[in-house]
Amino acid sequence: MTRETGRKLIASNKKARHDYAILKTYEAGIVLAGTEVKSLRAGYCSLRDAFAGEHEGEIMLYGLHIAEYGFGSWTNHAPRRTRKLLLHKVEISRILAQLRDGNGLTMVPLSLYFNDGWAKVELALARGLRSYDKRQALAARDAQREIAKHLGRHLKGATTSRP
Template identity: 75%
Template sequence: MSVTDREVVASREVGRKLIASNKKARHDYAILKTFEAGIVLVGTEVKSLRAGRVSLVDAFAHEHDGEILMYGLHIAEYGYGTWTNHQPRRTRKLLLRRVEIDRILEKVREGGLTLVPLSMYFENGWAKVELGLARGKRSYDKRQSLAERDANREIAREMSRHLKGMPGQRK
């Protein structure tokens, strides 16, 4: 390994840095399985991602000609970009192995399942998207998960009070 190779390795980011997460997806969908995919980006998109200017709210992934593409992902235009700036909502190709694509498409074609982005992050300097194979929740499922979350929060609060030696609240 030459000196310049060591410098490149040392300068590259290490670990995982979250850019954006899609909290609404976990509320609206039951996530059955998750996949990690790379994403094809242009230079100004990477700069906007590093600035955290991305929205996953209306985004979804769909198959087109044997590839999986991301639609509706909004990456804001780079403020210092010139005529080379990107379109904010352009369709972007996801990078997955052929075996993974075939496995995902088989499940999606079964019916009732969709691919939603759950989060975007940088992993070791590369932009990645966490995709969830999801089934839509009905309104009563959403109410049930909210009630379950509130109950778990209340249990944790009471346990904390008990461990601190504080008297519990009586209603």
């Protein structure tokens, strides 16, 4: 069997980009059991309640739901078990230093994907947004959409603008 190449997205956490201000992103490997990999290849995964945290000097992923593999037997995994993330020691020490500073930062997974056959998770060092920050972002996005719509009409020659 030939080895996979390229990047295949399994799941993304769109809500995280809405709820958090992303400061820095990291790519980490993830330690999985055999039935977890088969379930991920089928696309049965949810990042909704997942977050990363420290456990004995390592970074672990909590709350990631990978459904049990349908054809698994007694070797099946627990769907929400804690999973170890694979990062370089230097990256781990930098991340943990920033998390311990007490600036209200957290680690949230943004996406889970296969990169050349290896399961990877994109982590973000993020700060939670308040509701007024979210409203400002939505208003700015709507304004940009409105500007693009009017510019598109202008470029096409439709000079009449409708309210």
